[in-house]
Amino acid sequence: MTTDIRPLDGIRVLDLSTLLPGPLGTLFLAEAGADVIKIERPGHGDEMRSYVPKLGEASANYAVLNRGKRAFAADLKDPADRDRVLDLAASADVVMEQFRPGVADRLGLGYDQVRARNPKIVYCSITGYGQTGPHTARAGHDLNYLAESGLLGVVTDGTGAPQLPVSVLADIAGGSYPAVLNILLALRQRDLTGRGSRLDISMAHNLQVLAYGYFAAHQGSGEWPRPGREQLTGGSPRYRIYSTSDGRHVAVGALERKFWERLAVLIGLPARLVDDEGQEDVVIAAVAERIGAHPAEYWRKVFDGEDVCATVVSTWDEAVDAGLVEPDRPERLTGPGFDVGTLRSPLDPALRGTPGAVGYPSLDPLPADVGGLWR
Missing domain, CATH: 3.40.50.10540 (Crotonobetainyl-coa:carnitine coa-transferase; domain 1)
Known part of the structure; x- marks a missing residue:
């Protein structure tokens, strides 16, 4: 306002x-x-x-x-x-x-x-x-x-x-x-x-x-997070960073089943690997192989317009061009939601x-x- x-x-x-x-x-x-x-x-x-x-x-x-x-x-x-x-x-x-x-x-x-x-x-x-x-x-x-x-x-x-x-x-x-x-x-x-x-x-x-989820899991299971093995820390194929053929990267955050199933179709993941529970390492390797077969721009076009929660990791120039970073508007640093034009x-x-x-x-x-x- x-x-x-x-x-x-x-x-x-x-x-x-x-x-x-x-x-x-x-x-x-x-x-x-x-x-x-x-x-x-x-x-x-x-x-x-x-x-x-x-x-x-x-x-x-x-x-x-x-x-x-x-x-x-x-x-x-x-x-x-x-x-x-x-x-x-x-x-x-x-x-x-x-x-x-x-x-x-x-x-x-x-x-x-x-x-x-x-x-x-x-x-x-x-x-x-x-x-x-x-x-x-x-x-x-x-x-x-x-x-x-x-x-x-x-x-x-x-x-x-x-x-x-x-x-x-x-x-x-x-x-x-x-x-x-x-x-x-x-x-x-x-x-x-x-x-x-x-x-x-x-x-x-x-x-x-920031560690609220780890504390919740500890309360429920008595276990602390395993480095690189939990859902959001690298243990799930649905939430990882994968390399492309040109040395760029794709960030996958397809946690929900509808996003994951659509992503599987787009990258050509075999049907037997869509149910990733219990075979996470195998699925991670398969997804890495498919994403690694093409350059970043190929995947940018594939994911464009798709609800799959998969995005190419942007350079700063790309983030600026997309309008997600506004380096010439420092007043957006905190974004309080009211007029700060006088600052x-x-x-x-x-x-x-x-x-x-x-x-x-x-x-x-x-x-x-x-x-x-x-x-």
Whole structure:
């Protein structure tokens, strides 16, 4: 829908996070109308600013994740700067932080310190392993959380080795998304009760949502998934990736019988192999042989217009040509379902030289309406 009022108009977010999980979460909030104030270290700012490729002075990654926000410099170890940031927290609705457990408290910006100034604050912490427990102080990145959760090992190659994931699943699905969801729930709860909330977002623990099927199977059978052998991890001929004769690939997701039976007709699978239960390996080999006999373009034409849940694995250029990827429309990144046309890129020429514009070469002082800060 298109409306002049966005859901989070009037909500102020103080963003102390860096890199991906927190900034992507606050991007969702900015696109919903929130005023996001991002605090970065003096001089170089968020480390993601230095990534390549660049869009002007900032990296492309930084520009996409932080558009529509205002960025300012503060040395959180300096008491004067810290106090100014605490003043901001006192006027905010949401604080997002991504320090290791205990760091924000030592800086004087922890939940108890902010709540003392602002009892209605929704204070969200994203960490690798949560605020409590035996792993809280450990360093980690997306791949580590996937590895320790058990998820990384459920899909393996022919040698039994796990593969790198297609994206940073823990950061986004275990960090950004649950943070935004719980912030919105906490704001609604605040509407009803007048009380703020403390949100503890553990990326490693939230990966259990992605593993829901494995937990359900364990409850029913007492068994954990066998690497590469379950229905969705390579054990079924109906849900696999097959090579074509020209080195491309076809993704088959024909789980339902009607799709599988039609696919069998299209690829010439013998009738005796259509019932794949109990002979999965034989059927996998037969499907691989038939798909491997022709190039990708042949299969693209065969599957065109057919309901078989089988598709050629696209290159990025092909995905763009098909309209499924729109690289020149970064506002589609989060796709909130309402008008975000007023959110400009942080490197929009109209914002150049504007104090507080994200992507501006220096980190500028805060304007007077949010505390009259510095630098």
